[in-house]
Amino acid sequence: MIKKNRRTQGKNKHYSLSKKLRKENKVTEDFEIMLNNLSLEELIGLKLELAAKAVGGMLYGLPIWFSLQHIIKDAVLKYAYSATKTKMEAARFLGFDKRRFNELVKKYNTNSYFEEKNNT
Numbered sequence: 001m002i003k004k005n006r007r008t009q010g011k012n013k014h015y016s017l018s019k020k021l022r023k024e025n026k027v028t029e030d031f032e033i034m035l036n037n038l039s040l041e042e043l044i045g046l047k048l049e050l051a052a053k054a055v056g057g058m059l060y061g062l063p064i065w066f067s068l069q070h071i072i073k074d075a076v077l078k079y080a081y082s083a084t085k086t087k088m089e090a091a092r093f094l095g096f097d098k099r100r101f102n103e104l105v106k107k108y109n110t111n112s113y114f115e116e117k118n119n120t
Helices: 017-023 029-036 040-054 064-083 087-094 098-108 110-114
Strands: none
Touching: 017 064, 064 087, 064 098, 064 110, 087 098, 098 110
């Protein structure tokens, strides 16, 4: 039996946004198929419309325009984690060196997003 090098396997290998959200019963395969038919712009617009509807109208007082940069970076960082096998691969995928990548992972708390929560 050939044992694969643990280093090349990487922790990210087990990270998947789709699997995480399915496990939390937030999405289904049917939902993902429907979602795939929307453009990113439609998805963001719909999400904002639903959020406004949930609070009875407009999202006054929230700096949405100025928060977009952080929201998008957080989403892309999570995608990079789920699309790669290791942190270094994710860093290269995004065009960062190890130091800058680790700064961003810490800033956006990306590691804890994928780690399972203990109920203890």
